[in-house]
Amino acid sequence: MKITAVKTYLMQVGSRPTTTSASQGGAAQDGAGRDSAGLGADADFRGSRNWLFVKIFTDEGITGVGECSGWPRVIETAVKDYASILVGEEAGDIDRLWHRLYVASMGHGILGTVGGGALTGIEMALWDIKGKALGQPVWNLLGGRFRDRIRVYGHAKTPERARDLMARGYTGVKVGFTGAVDIDCVAAVREAVGPDVDVMVDAHGPSWMTPQDAIIVGRAMEPLDLLFYEDPVAPESLDALARVRDAVDIPLAAGERVSTIWGIRPYIERDLVDVIQPDTGRAGGITQMRKMAAMAEGHFITMAPHSGSLGPVAEFAALHVMATIPNALMLERVEFDWPGRYEVVEPVLKVVDGHLPVPTAPGLGVDIVEEEVARYPSRRNVADMPPEDGWAYETGTVSENVYFQTRLKRRAKLRRTDG
Incomplete structure (x- = not known):
């Protein structure tokens, strides 16, 4: 079965520049459930992002779908460049083709997000093709299941939002911040959910x-x-992460910004974290994620894949991976970010009792609705600095554009309520 074509589908999600989210079929929501309808679009663009889907076509009429994340507008160019190598190749030789593409791009430097994202979407689509050709779900081609449903966690920055997630069956809640961590907020969420719900903090x-x-x-x-x-510290310095590891009595998690087994390797071999968080859209592919999980298993480290910026296709792929590894912790789920999430793919996954079911259809078990994707053309992919009145930066310093900062007002333990 030969590859005949590779096609990309790029779309904008949520609020967009020069528009309001209300004009896009509904109000966008961030992880805390805040609606962005009616706000100036350029100011609110940080709530927007791009999704990039890939389809691979074969001479037997079987197609496969995948998803790339990281920097989708740029990754689309990388996928199209890779396509010149893929056309005419045997679609079933997944790992060989992955290595051929990896080697082909090495002359341009270490892959990073763009290369990792491109390889991921392509490899995901190839697994989808193989599953369909054999009439088997991808998880059954990877050794079978440990479990038939995957525990998920949601996002909440208020006690009300946390209680809403609990009412929907969630038993895990993450409180995420950009910049300053509000310890009072974390404490309020913990009090609201009680001792039987797991609480995480993204810093x-x-x-x-x-x-x-x-x-x-x-x-x-x-x-x-x-x-x-x-992610308590910037990913560029693993020595900084080691300092936190040695000083804080809380399990650490990291790894969403790296791709391939070589990117995740130091986190595992140095025992810097208790949880690795490869992004299902840019880790390098399904095979790479399973290799990461195996490396982590040898160090008694679990996996909780990142999906904070992903679309729904990669979520299906994550379920197949999580079903087949022994050290699966739980899966991040951004369920209420944008109403269109449930219009651009079929079928739609639904949380039941805090879990998502592992798909049983051949391949990944999902396809994109191309006409819906086409309704939301990409306009922009990068978000500039946040508003001056936000909490990502110390007051009055947004225009300085610095990458890291010392937190002031420590007497209040970095709480927002310090005035």
């Missing part, structure tokens, strides 16, 4: 905390019984 930047500030915040959160403390 990513920019602006990123310094290692010492990350330690101060982590120590202050130790009484809150967190499942993990995610």
Whole structure:
């Protein structure tokens, strides 16, 4: 079965520049459930992103679908460049083709997000083709299932939102921040959900905390019984992560910004984290994620894939991976970010009792609705600096455009309520 063509489908999700989200078929929502309808689009564009889907066509009429994340507008160009190598190749030789593409791009430097995202979408689509050709779900081609449903967690920044997730059956809640961590907010969410719900904190930047500030915040959160403390410091310095690891008595999680087994390797081999979080759209593909899981298993580290910016196709792929590995923790789910999420693919996954069912149809078990994707053409992919009145940066410093900052007002333990 030969590959005959590779096609990309790029779309804009959520609020867009020069428009309001109300004109796009509904109000966009962030992880805390805040509606962005009616806000100036350029100011609110940080709530928007792109999704990039890939389809691979074969001479037997079987097609496969995949998804790429990281920097979708740029990744689309990479996928089209890779297509010149793929056409005419045997679609079933998944790992060989992955390595051929990887080697072909090495002359341009380390892959990073763009290369990893391109390889991911292509490899995902090839697995979809193989599953359809053999009449088997992808998980059955990977060794079979440990489980037939995958536990998921949602996002909440308020007690009300956390209680809403609990009412929907969720038993895991993540409180995410960009910039300053609001410890009072985390405490309020923990109190709202009680001891039987797992609470996590994502502390990513920019602006990123310094290692010492990350330690101060982590120590202050130790009484809150967190499942993990995610991305406390910038990913460029693993030594900084090691400092936090040694000083804070909370499990650490990281890894969403790296691709391939070589990118995740130091996190595992140095035992820097308790949870690895490869992004299902840019980790390098389904095979790479399973290899990452195997490496982590040898160090008693679990996996909880990142999906904070992903579309619905990659979510299906994550379920196949999570079903087949022994050290699956849970899957991040952004369920209420944009109403169109449930219009651009079929079928639609639904959370039941805090879990998503593992698909049983041949291949990945999902396809895109091309006419719906076409309704939302991509206009922009990068978000500039946040509003000056936000909490991502120290007051009055947004225009400085710095990557990391020391947190001030430590006497209030970095809480927003310090005035």
